[in-house]
Amino acid sequence: LQIISQADQISSIEQSQLSKQQEWQKKHAQQQLTYQKQVEQLAILEQKQALLQSMIESLPESINKTTPEGGIEPVLLPIKEHAEEFHAPLEDEHPKQAMQLESFSERIARLDKSYNYTFGMLEQQIQQRHQEILAMLEGAGLNDALVRSATDESDTAQGGPLDLFDESKIPAEFLTIADKLLALNNLENLLSELPQTLPAADYYISSSFGLRKDPMNGRRAFHKGVDLAGWHKTEIFAPADATVLRAGRNGGYGNFIELQHKNGFVTRFGHLNKIKVKKGQTVNKDDVIGLMGSTGRSTSTHLHYEVLVNGKHVNPVKITKALSRVR
Numbered sequence: 001l002q003i004i005s006q007a008d009q010i011s012s013i014e015q016s017q018l019s020k021q022q023e024w025q026k027k028h029a030q031q032q033l034t035y036q037k038q039v040e041q042l043a044i045l046e047q048k049q050a051l052l053q054s055m056i057e058s059l060p061e062s063i064n065k066t067t068p069e070g071g072i073e074p075v076l077l078p079i080k081e082h083a084e085e086f087h088a089p090l091e092d093e094h095p096k097q098a099m100q101l102e103s104f105s106e107r108i109a110r111l112d113k114s115y116n117y118t119f120g121m122l123e124q125q126i127q128q129r130h131q132e133i134l135a136m137l138e139g140a141g142l143n144d145a146l147v148r149s150a151t152d153e154s155d156t157a158q159g160g161p162l163d164l165f166d167e168s169k170i171p172a173e174f175l176t177i178a179d180k181l182l183a184l185n186n187l188e189n190l191l192s193e194l195p196q197t198l199p200a201a202d203y204y205i206s207s208s209f210g211l212r213k214d215p216m217n218g219r220r221a222f223h224k225g226v227d228l229a230g231w232h233k234t235e236i237f238a239p240a241d242a243t244v245l246r247a248g249r250n251g252g253y254g255n256f257i258e259l260q261h262k263n264g265f266v267t268r269f270g271h272l273n274k275i276k277v278k279k280g281q282t283v284n285k286d287d288v289i290g291l292m293g294s295t296g297r298s299t300s301t302h303l304h305y306e307v308l309v310n311g312k313h314v315n316p317v318k319i320t321k322a323l324s325r326v327r
Contacts, residue, residue: 041108047169048115055122055181060188063125123177126184133187140322141314193262195239196323198316199269199305200292203228206302209315215299224313225268225306232301233273234292238283242267247275253304254296257289264311270304271296 167175207215207227214221242259245266250256253270257277260266273293277283294301307316 044169136322140319203230227302229302236290244281252297266308268306271298
């Protein structure tokens with residue numbers, strides 16, 4: 001009887017141990033699933049932050065680069081599977097483990113909320129700046145072809161190591177915001193390449209763009225540029241980076257310079273006293289290209305200045321005023 005009783009006790013203990021073992025295996029499997037889910041959540045957060053950081057570093061100077069209070073938290077490292085993270089067989093789950101998992105979930109939610117907020121703020125600023133530039137281009141009388149040239153991506157003179165994001169882990173709306181930033185940066189580059197200022201420091205406008213009475217014969221005529229009057233030999237500078245298309249005598253223009261800028265812009269300078277550049281030469285913004293004079297068909301010292309966009313004359317003063325509002 002005693003032997004039978006001991007056998008029953010052993011059997012009962014074995015059943016209890018087996019039950020605990022099965023329970024532990026079940027909890028261990030659940031813990032493994034939780035761990036895998038955490039790793040996936042961290043991978044998504046890491047890609048979100050990588051994209052966000054890249055976007056912040058790529059913002060144009062016209063946009064404030066501040067982030068929400070506290071800044072962007074550093075990238076979270078994946079949880080490492082240390083031995084102490086999992087319990088040995090036959091032991092009960094410790095309450096601390098549940099607290100740690102809860103804390104992890106809370107932190108994930110907080111970080112995700114912070115990133116979502118920052119992306120939203122960036123989108124607002126990007127959209128606002130984009131609309132400001134488009135309104136300026138329209139106000140300056142620049143045509144649709146110029147806007148298209150700004151939004152088209154160029155593949156010239158580019159390269160470098162390839163560092164891709166895992167787009168499968170980034171929500172589509174965030175990628176859309178990134179595309180908006182790319183379009184904005186193209187527009188900002190366009191602004192930096194435009195002839196943003198009139199090409200003399202000291203002057204007054206003696207004749208405006210458009211319909212006028214010709215100073216020589218008094219007949220109505222269309223003035224394709226603007227006349228800037230000033231002191232004899234006032235320095236004339238390049239309004240933007242350019243290549244010299246022409247430099248020399250040109251009929252009624254007298255001593256004449258024509259510059260080819262990017263995005264279909266051409267500027268022309270007439271009645272110069274002296275030309276300081278040569279055909280084919282590359283000039284930078286603010287380089288002195290000539291001196292104000294009165295050569296050619298001219299009544300007195302001034303600069304005749306023209307701006308063309310894709311072959312069409314536009315008002316130089318109108319462009320300058322419009323650009324000054326978005327710098």
